[in-house]
Amino acid sequence: MKFMKHCKKCPDYITDRSSVQTFDETRRLAVRQAMSHKDIEILSLSSIIQNLKRPAAATRIMMQFSPASTIKYSVVFRLFTAAITNMGTERHYHYLDDIEDGKGTKNFILNSSDFEAAKCWAGGLGQSATHAIVYAQLILKGISYGLHAFVVPIRDPKNLLPYTGLIVGDMGEKIGLNGIDNGFVVFNKYPIPRENLLNKFGEVTEDGEYVSPIKDPNKRHGAALGSLSAGRVNITCICEAMGIKALTIAIRYAAQHRLLPYLAAAYVLREFNTYFIEVFYQFSIDTNIGSKKDVLPDLGMEIHAISSACKSVAGWIMKDAIQECREASSGIGDVRNDHDANLTYEGENHVLIQQTSNWLLKMWPLILNEEKISTPLKSADFLSDGLEILRKGKFTAFTFEEICAPENIISIYQWLTCYLLKRSYYKVETELKSGKSNFWAKNNSHVYHCKNLSIVFIQHFFLQRMLSKISEAEDPAIKNVLTNLFVLYGLWSLEKHIPTLYHGEFAQGPTLPNLLQHSILKLCADLKNDAVSLIDAVAPPDFILNSILGASDGMVYKHLESAIYSSPYAMERPKWWKEIINWKDNKSKL
């Protein structure tokens, strides 16, 4: 694998942590590594276009190897360039090669009203960025046209000094990903050329008029939202990668019962990511070359809705997985700290997941009218039968075999989605009727309603994608093990929805919780012997994993012994040992 060869050879990918002790050294290393990523052939745009399965594979291995530098690289060479290619036009392409400081005669003026309006951003603004993509309200002759994206020169590329008219700086130490220089910027009536508006979806003419090539503002919105999903689509894959890294260490060390549902979740998520990243890259290419223009707005909306839920739910599942791994083994601290930002960047999860329920809420009136619901990725097509699903919904399983039937599990999630959609819709309506604003109506309907709706919706879609993968498997042994993982993930996730199943009278009597618990225990017991092989099949190589407890040969104590004896601190007195024994004397000197 060319990638591994490059990493093992390149001096910037040192893995000896003891030589990188300070904050500044961490930063410097991340910059050098991010630059070095550019030389990896398989990560190049041309390589990706040849095979749209490559981005998922690359994200996985790079995030498991070197998360801070990979995100730094992705923001500069992927998000920045994607913003230019997706939302800009030919006049911006020079930014993709060598970024120059263009000055035009017609300017936009960027202004931050006060410090509370400061922009804070990951990815390089703190110390190293020369340009930023800035989302700002476009105001022309006193009329606001909403958020638009601009390319904004921040620092002089020749000397990295900030331009006058703005204050830019670093945000300091974080929980994790400290190689990335998060920064803030405050604009003080800072002029940028008119041409720096990324103008694919909306343009301002020389005489200050607003024009857009997409006439329907909803469609304009849909296409733009799709493009904005890039970060979230990738983060969903990052969550999977980080979760699998932690699970590799913990499961190889001790395949405990409570880790196994997370193993199942990782497999389900992996199939989903492989599918969804390919869908997203195809969408980006179509957007760029201008094909499939009729379907793109709806597809953009659906990608936005799905990515808002899958990023949140993948983040939460893997947060729990990593924490369980940490409690069951050791050496997981960095993974946990680096994973944490996934929960809050590119949309804080609790806020973000409202985007999904907003999209779904619009469908309830269609369900009531028994209209056909059909979306490009078919994630919500089953809602066409919403009334029927609600009418017939009833828990009917009595045996392990019955509750484990995949079509049964799918139908429970379909009922949950329909029921929570109905419940959320009427909750929002009630809030609106009581005089609440749209913002507060949604906000008051979040807990127990809209949030749960988005969660069951995406869990159903994860399961649906997994089922489609299972149906493609030819080897019956593989089909069988994938089905077991599907069932375990499906039933285990269902536990949290027991209150809804009773509340909506889908379940009655004492059977459901007992059967669910019994089945999950049995599935975990059955899976236990295969757990190490299953994690081995998706684990990163030892060089990337870099773990004492989780090495692929399983020789935990051998590695532990050698690591302990070879640690630079292990067998030495601290240099300041006399301070310890002379404490009383020292103190009197102070």
Add this chain to the structure above:
Amino acid sequence: MKFMKHCKKCPDYITDRSSVQTFDETRRLAVRQAMSHKDIEILSLSSIIQNLKRPAAATRIMMQFSPASTIKYSVVFRLFTAAITNMGTERHYHYLDDIEDGKGTKNFILNSSDFEAAKCWAGGLGQSATHAIVYAQLILKGISYGLHAFVVPIRDPKNLLPYTGLIVGDMGEKIGLNGIDNGFVVFNKYPIPRENLLNKFGEVTEDGEYVSPIKDPNKRHGAALGSLSAGRVNITCICEAMGIKALTIAIRYAAQHRLLPYLAAAYVLREFNTYFIEVFYQFSIDTNIGSKKDVLPDLGMEIHAISSACKSVAGWIMKDAIQECREASSGIGDVRNDHDANLTYEGENHVLIQQTSNWLLKMWPLILNEEKISTPLKSADFLSDGLEILRKGKFTAFTFEEICAPENIISIYQWLTCYLLKRSYYKVETELKSGKSNFWAKNNSHVYHCKNLSIVFIQHFFLQRMLSKISEAEDPAIKNVLTNLFVLYGLWSLEKHIPTLYHGEFAQGPTLPNLLQHSILKLCADLKNDAVSLIDAVAPPDFILNSILGASDGMVYKHLESAIYSSPYAMERPKWWKEIINWKDNKSKL
């Protein structure tokens, strides 16, 4: 407050993190701070004996201020000395003053069979300990008498060099608490004097015979287990302190709905800790002065059972609280990393909590015989009515007022404890009858059974203690707010037990989940305006909190602006800025 004065004045309590960048500097600072704790009058043993409420107060503020050094201090000057005073006799008291290297003619031989038998320990073994309390199997003439505690000289106090016959070293970097030098030790037929056995509960005579002053081995066990609870009792208070530190920051920044149940949990836990730490210190004093000998074994057992559950449950609640705070605000990373060890040291939570269910399981046969159950702290007395509780158990609330009635909430938890006790008992029996060993029978009955049993038992005891506090409050306004916190914690914790309530047919029909959700939302909405005052009442002072977002004056953006502009990295180019702009040239030189 003398403590604050000392901390603000003492040069070892510097708070400028930028001067402590490396691992070694972190270690050195923690040692100096831990030594410095010795000079704080209020932390001294004599001060504690005067007022048994002081240890809880001291643990709270010190853990919020400087966790690594506080734990280091506690292990050396509390756990070590407690082990000597609780389990040793007069012949060991010289260790409490100046520790000398005594050699006797009759020796015990300590031996680690291989590296897997290495002892790993927090608290100073890595770099600085001169003596350790080592638990080892006592084997006399080929017969094992079980675990006993020994004082073992590890390093020469004059030069901190390890003695021959053992290998001792440091375990390196951890997730948090890096000031503490966790270490490992391997003994190679290492001799220690016979007198180094801590012999209060069991002694070996000069001619190698085993004698014990406590004739009943169960009672010996009970008294010893009580003493061993010291760490867990303190950790429960540490969990509360760390949770409150995080909640102070997050609630002052944004009193979001999802933080409020944790605020309620923190209050409930706080009342419990204030009570339980006093109980524990009284128990320790009684053990040391040899009073109340008839009740101490039973009390020791009960303290062991309670501390095994409260440490685990407090650890888990506050883990979630801290994580929610981190997602809702900023600057919580260190609290989270330092809290993590609470989940795994002094008994890994999942293993530890079995101790509680083991104690409870013994009571089911008594319940069946309708015997009176009476324990010194009355935590399980309600089990005397176990059969009646199970017979009458039924969810009867239909309104907010009904479900919020404290006696109603208490009775639900009593039913849950009885039901899960019965269920766990028969599950273990079934496993045993199918030929499983005791270990595997318990292990296979952990998930959904014994673990949940221990959790509802301790939640009931938390609530019972809170109710007792409420009944003592004279001011009706305070009574009211404490009751609301009691109810919110009680109902919110109940959500996770909904499956059990349906499975045991305590609940039927759709009412329970809906009423519970509605009530929790209403309680949170009612609490929202008081949330900041409530956290202010238990928050550490700004000097200890040391947070930008959480300062007591609420001026978030003012502090944020000044912190950002004054950070050493904020406005400077990195020293290696030329590497960024000259990347291509640099690379060609490599």
